[in-house]
Amino acid sequence: MPVTDVAIDKIKDMIISGELAPGxxxxxxxxxxxxxxxxxxxxxxxxxALCLIRVLDVRQGDGTYVTSLEPNxxxxxxxxxxxxxxxxxxxxxxxxxxxxEPAATAMAALHMSDEDIAELGAMLGExxxxxxxxxxxxxxLQFHRKIADGSGNPVLCSLLDSLSGPTTRARVxxxxxxEGAVAKTREQxxxxxxxxxxxxxxxxxxxxxxxxxxxxxxxxxxLGSADEDAPAAS
Amino acid sequence: MPVTDVAIDKIKDMIISGELAPGxxxxxxxxxxxxxxxxxxxxxxxxxALCLIRVLDVRQGDGTYVTSLEPNxxxxxxxxxxxxxxxxxxxxxxxxxxxxEPAATAMAALHMSDEDIAELGAMLGExxxxxxxxxxxxxxLQFHRKIADGSGNPVLCSLLDSLSGPTTRARVxxxxxxEGAVAKTREQxxxxxxxxxxxxxxxxxxxxxxxxxxxxxxxxxxLGSADEDAPAAS
DNA sequence: CACACCGAAACATCCGAGGTCTTCTGCAGG
DNA sequence: CCTGCAGAAGACCTCGGATGTTTCGGTGTG
Numbered sequence: 001m002p003v004t005d006v007a008i009d010k011i012k013d014m015i016i017s018g019e020l021a022p023g024x025x026x027x028x029x030x031x032x033x034x035x036x037x038x039x040x041x042x043x044x045x046x047x048x049a050l051c052l053i054r055v056l057d058v059r060q061g062d063g064t065y066v067t068s069l070e071p072n073x074x075x076x077x078x079x080x081x082x083x084x085x086x087x088x089x090x091x092x093x094x095x096x097x098x099x100x101e102p103a104a105t106a107m108a109a110l111h112m113s114d115e116d117i118a119e120l121g122a123m124l125g126e127x128x129x130x131x132x133x134x135x136x137x138x139x140x141l142q143f144h145r146k147i148a149d150g151s152g153n154p155v156l157c158s159l160l161d162s163l164s165g166p167t168t169r170a171r172v173x174x175x176x177x178x179e180g181a182v183a184k185t186r187e188q189x190x191x192x193x194x195x196x197x198x199x200x201x202x203x204x205x206x207x208x209x210x211x212x213x214x215x216x217x218x219x220x221x222x223l224g225s226a227d228e229d230a231p232a233a234s
Numbered sequence: 235m236p237v238t239d240v241a242i243d244k245i246k247d248m249i250i251s252g253e254l255a256p257g258x259x260x261x262x263x264x265x266x267x268x269x270x271x272x273x274x275x276x277x278x279x280x281x282x283a284l285c286l287i288r289v290l291d292v293r294q295g296d297g298t299y300v301t302s303l304e305p306n307x308x309x310x311x312x313x314x315x316x317x318x319x320x321x322x323x324x325x326x327x328x329x330x331x332x333x334x335e336p337a338a339t340a341m342a343a344l345h346m347s348d349e350d351i352a353e354l355g356a357m358l359g360e361x362x363x364x365x366x367x368x369x370x371x372x373x374x375l376q377f378h379r380k381i382a383d384g385s386g387n388p389v390l391c392s393l394l395d396s397l398s399g400p401t402t403r404a405r406v407x408x409x410x411x412x413e414g415a416v417a418k419t420r421e422q423x424x425x426x427x428x429x430x431x432x433x434x435x436x437x438x439x440x441x442x443x444x445x446x447x448x449x450x451x452x453x454x455x456x457l458g459s460a461d462e463d464a465p466a467a468s
Numbered sequence: 469c470a471c472a473c474c475g476a477a478a479c480a481t482c483c484g485a486g487g488t489c490t491t492c493t494g495c496a497g498g
Numbered sequence: 499c500c501t502g503c504a505g506a507a508g509a510c511c512t513c514g515g516a517t518g519t520t521t522c523g524g525t526g527t528g
Contacts, residue, residue, distance in 0.1 A: 002294075002511070004282060015318060028478060039513045041275055044480090048238060048279040049286040053315055060236075060479045061521030071323055074315045081287055081308045084249060089305055092389040099337040099390075100330070155326040156333070159393075236480065262509060273482045278511090294510050295490030473525080480519070488511070498501075 003038045007046035010036055015055070015066055026056070026064040053077040075158035082165045087223065090168055094219065097163045098212045101144070104160060105192060105208035106201040108150035117197050120146050124190055136182065137166070137173050143189055147196070172215060175222030181214075188214070237272045241280035244270055249289070249300055260290070260298040287311040309392035313399045321457065324402055328453065331397045332446045335378070338394060339426060339442035340435040342384035351431050354380050358424055370416065371400070371407050377423055381430070406449060409456030415448075422448070 014020045026032055026047075033043040047064060050056040054073045058064045067073055085093065112120070123143050127135065144164060148157040176185065188211040195204035248254045260266055260281075267277040281298060284290040288307045292298045301307055316327065346354070357377050361369065378398060382391040410419070422445040429438035 004511085008286070012314075012317070030478095041278075041514085042512060044275075045279050045282040049283040052242070052283040052286065053311070055315075055318060058479070059521075060519070061477080063478060063521095069318050069320075071319065071326065074318060075312075077287070077315060078309075078312060080246075081289075081311060083246070084289060084303050084308060085305065086303075089389065092305060092387050095387050096334070096390050096393060100333055103333040153326050153329050155323065156330050159330060238480085264509095275483085276481060292510070293490075294488075295508080297490095297509060470528090472527085475522105475524090477522080478520085480517100482517080483515090484513105486511100486513085489509085491506105491508080493506080494504095496501105496503085498499105 004042045004045045004049075007036050007038055007043055008049055011046060011050060011056075015069075020066050022066050022069045024066050026066070028063065052080070071154045072158040072161075075155065075162055078159075078162040079165045082162055083167050085168075087171065090171060091216070091220065091223070093163050093168060094172075094212070094216050097160065098209070098216060100156065100160055100163070101148075101212050102205040102208040104148050104151040104153075104156055105196070106205035107152060107156075108147045109196045109199055109201040109204040111152040112147075112150035112196060116146065116150055117193075120150075120196065121193055124186075124193060127186070131182075133170075133173055133177060136177070137169050140173070140185075140189075141166070141169060147192070150196070172219050175219055176215070181218055184214070185211075238276045238279045238283075241270050241272055241277055242283060245280060245284060245290075249303075254300050256300050256303045258300050260300070262297065286314070305389045306392040306395075309389065309396055312393075312396040316396055316399045317401050319402075321405065324405060325450070325454065325457070327397050327402060328406075328446070328450050331394065332443070332450060334390065334394055334397070335382075335446050336439040336442040338382050338385040338387075338390055339430070340439035341386060341390075342381045343430045343433055343435040343438040345386040346381075346384035346430060350380070350384055351427075354384075354430065355427055358420075358427055361420070365416075367404075367407055367411060370411070371403050374407070374419075374423075375400070375403060381426070384430070406453055409453055410449070415452060418448070419445075 011020075011026075020026065027035065029040050029043060029047075033040045036043065047056055047058060051058060054067055054077050055069070056064055057067050082093065120143070123139060123146065127139050131139070141164065145157070145161055148160040151157060176182070188207060192204060192207045192211060195207050245254075245260075254260065261269065263274050263277060263281075267274045270277065281290055281292060285292060288301055288311050289303070290298055291301050319327065354377070357373060357380065361373050365373070375398065379391070379395055382394040385391060410416070422441060426438060426441045426445060429441050
């Protein structure tokens with residue numbers, strides 16, 4: 001096994017064992033390199049890798065620190081991973097979201113504070129009558145994130161956030177806008193909001209199920225017709 | 235933004251845009267470095283980072299390749315991330331699993347082939363009467379993975395696999411064995427298997443719900459009593 | 469007390485030199 | 499013609515040092 005991979009494991013162990021706590025600063029490059037028995041170049045590769053998944057945070061001129069290691073931070077890195085998936089796996093991701101979103105919405109109906117519910121309602125009115133695709137995506141993302149956050153489970157929130165990442169969402173919307181489904185989506189968002197505001201978890205769950213299933217159906221149609229347009233492709 | 239991060243994005247874009255397809259080989263280090271306008275050292279940091287999340291695969295003496303980019307491979311990297319979480323967030327992860335597992339089990343009851351079901355049944359008898367903790371964990375992991383795989387959704391399967399990673403699972407089992415709940419777990423596994431074999435999705439879903447909820451309850455008690463043992467800690 | 473300057477500390481980047489591993493090639497033998 | 503074994507080439511691995519950039523903290527002045 002390459003020394004760099006060994007270094008990654010060593011640093012990982014140092015964090016898991018508690019030798020390095022969240023927020024702690026690592027020894028300087030030269031020092032840590034000597035301690036782990038490798039060159040600075042190789043150590044830097046290890047640090048960079050751990051940096052990509054948000055475990056470490058390097059600040060030039062200052063030092064290298066362990067991040068807070070909170071679920072939202074670490075799962076954030078999954079967004080990066082999801083970006084790599086092509087259209088043919090989008091439906092699989094959406095299927096998972098179809099499982100999680102209703103559950104999160106039901107939990108939100110039980111746990112969200114009045115203040116958060118008010119903020120959620122405010123989002124409904126923020127869209128213009130003829131919004132751009134970018135505005136639609138941003139509003140949709142914000143709406144569902146607020147609900148996921150309201151579930152009270154940071155892991156669930158981050159996971160949904162990643163699954164519904166910008167890339168996937170943008171593709172979905174591209175399909176939707178072409179069929180004028182904006183109005184129906186807005187109606188469903190309103191229904192979900194009202195169910196949460198009334199603290200009716202089962203109603204909220206049902207509306208969320210309907211909502212995601214609808215998105216899935218539309219996307220399936222969009223991908224199907226795309227296949228018809230270019231059936232021999234790839 | 236550091237040149238290394240730019241390089242990561244460049245390579246990412248090359249893959250997403252299709253310039254580099256899964257399985258393709260990257261230009262050699264020196265060549266790619268010149269093309270991206272940086273040194274080999276910095277490029278190696280970028281490659282190493284993308285390697286950690288299983289996007290690239292470097293083979294010494296051969297070259298650097300793009301992986302298959304299949305969901306299971308990319309989500310595999312999440313196991314690495316989950317390893318960093320401490321006990322206080324285990325319940326959040328388990329709550330998500332509580333949502334996904336019943337759904338996956340229900341899907342498995344609909345989709346699993348007779349052959350796969352037979353393999354699943356075989357796992358039930360593989361445990362000895364007084365198994366070691368390691369054997370328990372391995373068998374449990376294998377059983378649930380087989381079901382997740384039977385859902386037919388690779389994303390769902392990989393996600394469950396990561397959430398129920400070795401670390402989390404081991405901790406759970408450590409709590410369970412101390413209270414002699416092995417027999418009950420085995421009964422529930424058998425019930426889940428029989429529901430899947432009978433192709434009864436709702437029954438399978440219910441047993442899975444009961445199973446995970448039971449694990450969650452036991453874990454909650456275990457963590458609770460641990461707190462009582464050392465209430466002032468941290 | 470507030471602000472600007474300066475130097476130390478730490479990371480960022482680059483370069484070039486060996487080392488090691490894998491693969492392919494060419495040749496001899498069956 | 500097929501097989502098997504050096505040998506060479508290609509590509510990544512590791513290292514160490516030199517130089518640039520950024521940040522932090524102390525210092526001195528108004």
